[in-house]
Amino acid sequence: MTYPSISQLAMLILLFPAAGAIVLAGRGWRLPRIVTKLVGPGVVWASFIVTLNLFLNKASGDFTYWTWIQSGSFNVPFNILIDNLSIFMCLVITGVGGLIVTYAVGYMDKEDGPSYARFFTYMDIFVFSMLLLVLAGNFVFLIVGWALVGLSSYFLIGFWYHKRSAVLAARKAFVMNVIGDVGMILATFVVFVSYHATTYRAVFKALPANDTSSLELAAFLLLVGAVAKSAQIPLHTWLPDAMEGPTPVSALIHAATMVTAGVYLVGRMHPIYDVAAYAHGAVAIVGAVTALFAATIAIVQTDIKRVLAYSTMSQIGYMFLAVGVGAYSAGFFHLLSHAFFKALLFMAAGNVIHAMNDEQDMRKYGGLLKQLPRTSWSFLIGSLSLVGVIPFVGFFSKEQILGAAFSKPDDSLALAVWVFGFITALITGFYTGRMWWMSFAGKPSPERPVEHPHEAPPVMLIPVLILAALATIGGFIQTRALGIGPHLVDDFLTVKAAVGTQSWEGGASEVIATFATMILAALLFLGAYRIYIQHSWKPWSAIVPWAQRLLERKYYFDELYDAIFVRTMDGLALGGLRYIEEPLIDGAVVGTGELAEAGAHSLSLTQTGYFRNYVLVFVAGAVVVAILVLVRVGS
Amino acid sequence: MSTFDAGGSQLDTSWFLLLAAVLFILGTVGVLIRRNPLVILICIELMLNAANLTLVAFSRQLQNLEGQLFALMSMTVAAAEAVVGLAILVDIFRHRDAEDIDDLSELKG
Numbered sequence: 001m002t003y004p005s006i007s008q009l010a011m012l013i014l015l016f017p018a019a020g021a022i023v024l025a026g027r028g029w030r031l032p033r034i035v036t037k038l039v040g041p042g043v044v045w046a047s048f049i050v051t052l053n054l055f056l057n058k059a060s061g062d063f064t065y066w067t068w069i070q071s072g073s074f075n076v077p078f079n080i081l082i083d084n085l086s087i088f089m090c091l092v093i094t095g096v097g098g099l100i101v102t103y104a105v106g107y108m109d110k111e112d113g114p115s116y117a118r119f120f121t122y123m124d125i126f127v128f129s130m131l132l133l134v135l136a137g138n139f140v141f142l143i144v145g146w147a148l149v150g151l152s153s154y155f156l157i158g159f160w161y162h163k164r165s166a167v168l169a170a171r172k173a174f175v176m177n178v179i180g181d182v183g184m185i186l187a188t189f190v191v192f193v194s195y196h197a198t199t200y201r202a203v204f205k206a207l208p209a210n211d212t213s214s215l216e217l218a219a220f221l222l223l224v225g226a227v228a229k230s231a232q233i234p235l236h237t238w239l240p241d242a243m244e245g246p247t248p249v250s251a252l253i254h255a256a257t258m259v260t261a262g263v264y265l266v267g268r269m270h271p272i273y274d275v276a277a278y279a280h281g282a283v284a285i286v287g288a289v290t291a292l293f294a295a296t297i298a299i300v301q302t303d304i305k306r307v308l309a310y311s312t313m314s315q316i317g318y319m320f321l322a323v324g325v326g327a328y329s330a331g332f333f334h335l336l337s338h339a340f341f342k343a344l345l346f347m348a349a350g351n352v353i354h355a356m357n358d359e360q361d362m363r364k365y366g367g368l369l370k371q372l373p374r375t376s377w378s379f380l381i382g383s384l385s386l387v388g389v390i391p392f393v394g395f396f397s398k399e400q401i402l403g404a405a406f407s408k409p410d411d412s413l414a415l416a417v418w419v420f421g422f423i424t425a426l427i428t429g430f431y432t433g434r435m436w437w438m439s440f441a442g443k444p445s446p447e448r449p450v451e452h453p454h455e456a457p458p459v460m461l462i463p464v465l466i467l468a469a470l471a472t473i474g475g476f477i478q479t480r481a482l483g484i485g486p487h488l489v490d491d492f493l494t495v496k497a498a499v500g501t502q503s504w505e506g507g508a509s510e511v512i513a514t515f516a517t518m519i520l521a522a523l524l525f526l527g528a529y530r531i532y533i534q535h536s537w538k539p540w541s542a543i544v545p546w547a548q549r550l551l552e553r554k555y556y557f558d559e560l561y562d563a564i565f566v567r568t569m570d571g572l573a574l575g576g577l578r579y580i581e582e583p584l585i586d587g588a589v590v591g592t593g594e595l596a597e598a599g600a601h602s603l604s605l606t607q608t609g610y611f612r613n614y615v616l617v618f619v620a621g622a623v624v625v626a627i628l629v630l631v632r633v634g635s
Numbered sequence: 636m637s638t639f640d641a642g643g644s645q646l647d648t649s650w651f652l653l654l655a656a657v658l659f660i661l662g663t664v665g666v667l668i669r670r671n672p673l674v675i676l677i678c679i680e681l682m683l684n685a686a687n688l689t690l691v692a693f694s695r696q697l698q699n700l701e702g703q704l705f706a707l708m709s710m711t712v713a714a715a716e717a718v719v720g721l722a723i724l725v726d727i728f729r730h731r732d733a734e735d736i737d738d739l740s741e742l743k744g
Contacts, residue, residue: 609743611736615666
């Protein structure tokens with residue numbers, strides 16, 4: 001084995017961001033700002049180079065570094081699993097992550113020194129946690145990484161901690177994520193009790209060939225974790241609120257990487273889901289329902305970042321749909337392409353928000369195409385990719401998912417979720433069109449905060465342009481949606497079955513459905529122009545106002561959760577305060593004090609202050625003692 | 636040997652003890668009922684000396700010098716105590732006109 005070995009390189013991937021976070025956390029705010037600017041993104045790029053090295057050397061292996069816990073038969077090693085799936089995820093995390101953290105150097109420049117260093121500390125912690133999540137070779141360290149990304153997401157959503165809404169959003173995200181963490185932990189318990197192992201390798205070897213109830217239970221509990229992290233129904237309400245965080249955070253954590261961890265989880269656990277048929281079907285259903293649900297809400301959002309947030313939920317729904325029907329590599333291809341175009345959209349939106357003095361309401365934009373041409377065109381590329389227009393990357397990945405679901409033989413569930421995916425694709429065309437036209441076309445809104453906006457500085461523009469280029473040409477690494485051409489991602493991910501293999505191929509009807517979807521979605525994209533810019537068509541909301549209200553209230557999920565959980569908990573807490581805390585606990589504490597005070601007061605009455613009283617007591621005591629002694633002696 | 640040789644006639648130890656008891660009661664009653672701090676100090680000295688007398692009487696009766704040594708020691712301590720007590724009294728008189736010890740009752744509960 002050559003020096004440095006694969007196991008050392010794999011460790012280095014983790015150590016670079018960890019070291020960056022430690023340096024910035026410890027000294028960052030005292031060192032000159034340029035250090036933060038270099039270290040923050042630099043460590044991510046260093047990890048990227050190491051990952052690239054492993055990728056080019058076709059590295060693989062399961063490396064155990066040390067034993068973390070050894071207790072009876074319970075053995076948790078710290079091991080890193082390098083296979084094509086973890087390399088793939090690391091490339092996305094460090095590659096797209098590197099671009100986004102570099103972008104943040106410009107975007108966060110308004111922050112003062114300590115906050116600036118704090119931001120990059122959190123970002124590096126996040127990258128470390130995410131890499132740990134995908135590199136972990138056993139369930140326990142998967143949970144460690146899983147919980148740490150939730151923690152860093154909490155830090156970053158609440159980065160502007162002086163904003164009440166940001167703190168509330170951070171808390172909401174954390175609580176929702178902890179529900180998922182509990183699911184993961186219970187799943188690990190079930191897996192350990194059933195198969196007596198914690199490492200992936202040993203567990204997957206011990207899996208039964210036929211479906212069992214304990215396997216279904218583990219798979220469903222893992223799904224709880226995946227659903228919470230990936231903001232799928234019914235644990236989705238935190239993601240739109242998470243947009244309170246700075247825009248690079250939204251791009252990195254709430255679009256490109258962390259929220260796709262659920263897809264990674266299902267892909268990583270594919271030996272379990274391949275056997276656990278019901279849980280596998282549930283993954284597809286959750287994905288399909290979320291895709292449609294989130295897309296419909298995105299139609300009525302007016303905050304540009306919230307549109308993107310709902311669109312992220314919707315696109316992750318596609319990924320769930322794909323891995324749920326067994327088209328694993330299609331799901332991961334969409335994960336890659338979504339990382340490209342959604343990071344692009346978020347960062348381009350960040351440039352717009354930056355130029356508009358932090359205004360996020362699209363109704364107050366308008367006519368930015370001439371003033372911010374580079375950002376506008378990049379945003380258009382991202383939008384067309386999201387809609388799924390050939391030749392942008394989103395077309396190839398989304399249509400591959402739909403094609404796989406459409407053509408899966410003898411599976412009515414796959415066909416049903418295809419219908420969901422198809423309708424979602426059309427809605428996606430509409431809301432994306434609405435977003436782009438409202439922001440960039442037409443006349444400037446009279447409420448626009450900045451009359452003559454300036455294009456962003458190069459450090460913010462170059463990552464956007466790189467991603468725009470990737471979103472334009474990236475799709476050509478895999479053109480399976482057309483039925484011909486290369487399929488590099490599929491080939492890469494199915495080596496040694498890193499993810500499950502898709503066992504069926506589409507035909508001509510699949511390609512026809514693909515183009516039908518694309519053309520209809522593109523027409524809806526254009527239709528939005530007539531509604532929102534030309535006003536020549538009546539807006540749909542004028543026809544069905546009740547639907548508009550329903551969507552604006554986000555199907556009343558927040559209200560429902562508020563009524564069921566938040567109010568109940570508040571009520572319980574209040575009841576506890578009123579009937580337990582105050583009378584019993586406070587009562588005991590206060591009562592002790594009052595007893596001591598009353599006792600001291602009554603005893604203090606014996607302190608007359610008169611010398612003769614004391615002497616009298618003393619003499620009386622002495623007399624009593626003397627009498628007692630005499631009586632004893634006499635008897 | 637349980638008597639003293641006093642000018643030819645012999646005195647029983649119990650007389651000395653009786654005297655000591657009378658002195659002690661005088662002192663005690665004085666401490667209890669007198670109000671002048673100086674007099675109280677004197678009465679305490681009286682009690683101490685009553686105790687010394689007992690010690691010496693028993694020492695004589697038992698032909699044991701330890702009792703007399705103890706009395707000497709007790710006198711030394713009494714002297715030291717008188718110094719401290721008098722110093723406190725002088726200080727009190729400097730700060731306030733307290734002829735009556737009942738005036739010094741600020742510490743009552």
